[in-house]
Amino acid sequence: MLEMIVASSIKVIIVMLAVLTGCAYATYMERKVVAFMQHRIGPSYAGPYGLLQPIADAIKMAFKEDVVPDKVERITYALAPIASFVPSLLVFAVVPFSADFTLVGRQVTGVISDLNIGILFVFAITSLGVYGIVLAGWSSGSKYSLMGGIRSSAQMISYEISYGLSIVGVILIANTLSLRQLVEQQDTILHWYIWKQPLGFLLYLTCAIAETNRLPFDLPEAESELVGGYHTEYSSFRFAMFFIGEYANMIAVSCVGTTLFFGGWQGPFLPAGLSVIWFVIKVFCFMFFYIWLRATFPRFRYDQLMNFGWKVLFPLAVVNLLVTGLIVLW
């Protein structure tokens, strides 16, 4: 019992450090990649190639004045960044990062908690993430924040249904809800579920972008219309929590996408102890794709976004589910 607690705690600490560092360098990566796509240089002053920029940003965030506007609902205002930050990190509790391996004579599992309904846990936690945004929008006492919060909740409710349905196809084929077993089933590149569920993958990708409020679905924080959207009135570290939460969410959906459709940590050449490298490479590709999209597409208009969600994605998801179900039965 005690040994399990200690082992889990160590894993939690390692994963959290990795994720938070990942978030910091995701911002760096985003700025660099977008800069190259636009023929700019991007951050280049702090450290070689600007590599220390995220650290400089973090220090700046921490030491800025924390301005709280007069008309806010104090408690909810303080609660909102936490409600947005915590769920984005909780998802990583069930993501399998690497194969089981032996370290100094001990068997180490590559996941913090191997729930047998891991994928449902992911969706439960993701569905809680919307509260941070809604509460931030409502409690700020500013019309821009409120508009951002309302848009965001409408968007997340609309896309969450297709998001959930898009992965049911994979679950039907795999006949398990455990993320670890899903990865174990995709042992070679031909067994990756993206080949069996191409439409499901496209739906997952689209809905995941909408769920994480990224371009081209970043209506909640459309800066040309809403200043900063739901976090307009936040500054200093409270703002940083929203910011980190958003990037953690991006990494989380990339991890889940990798696990569901691209075989997670499975890959050739590397021993079990280093299989995490494959996982990181795959997640990195996902993140690159995200940033690529951001640099490419303009923002949707609000009514287009809702129409697209309900009249295109949702029927497609239902059809995908029906066809998959029939094939599995047959």
Added chain:
Amino acid sequence: MTIDAVIFVISAVVAIFGAAMMIAQRNPVASVLYLILSLIAQAVIYVQLGALFVGIMLVIVYAGAIMVLFLFVIMLLNLRGSEELGKPSGRVSRFTKYVITLLFFVELIFVIRGVALPPAPELVTNQPDAFGSVKAVSMLLFTKYLYPFQLTGVLMLIAVVGAVVIARREHPGELPDDTAAESTLAETPKEGTKA
């Protein structure tokens, strides 16, 4: 006390605290937040009892979806607490309030005492693996409780259609009876001539 009992007591206390605070709050947003707290604590209890699926579903459906809609409506109506909910009541109604609550409480005690409660079971946390799993729950849903399940589905469909009908009414506030239909008919030519 075992660690199971500690977890149970903590989550039970949090669940009841959340439920009580939900009623006590004047600010509707705070009420929703306390209800979410209570729901999550209940989910913890389910998980601890081995019904992982039920617990997660509670979070997905209630805490994740229904409460977001509640919050959404409250935000849109922009209810900001006491002024919308009326002033604190006068002396007479305050008196009746307490009397009725007391009567109800006493009645509740008698009712509960009248029912022969089974003895409190031991806190069971080591269920067999299949207990409360997706498979076990769905087997029950699609075999033993198939008809109630289907009927619930139909009932929800009716509610959804009803909601759409009410929301799509052209003149909000009017009932879609014959007179309303006539009046809209009578109005259309006027608008036509104006244009």
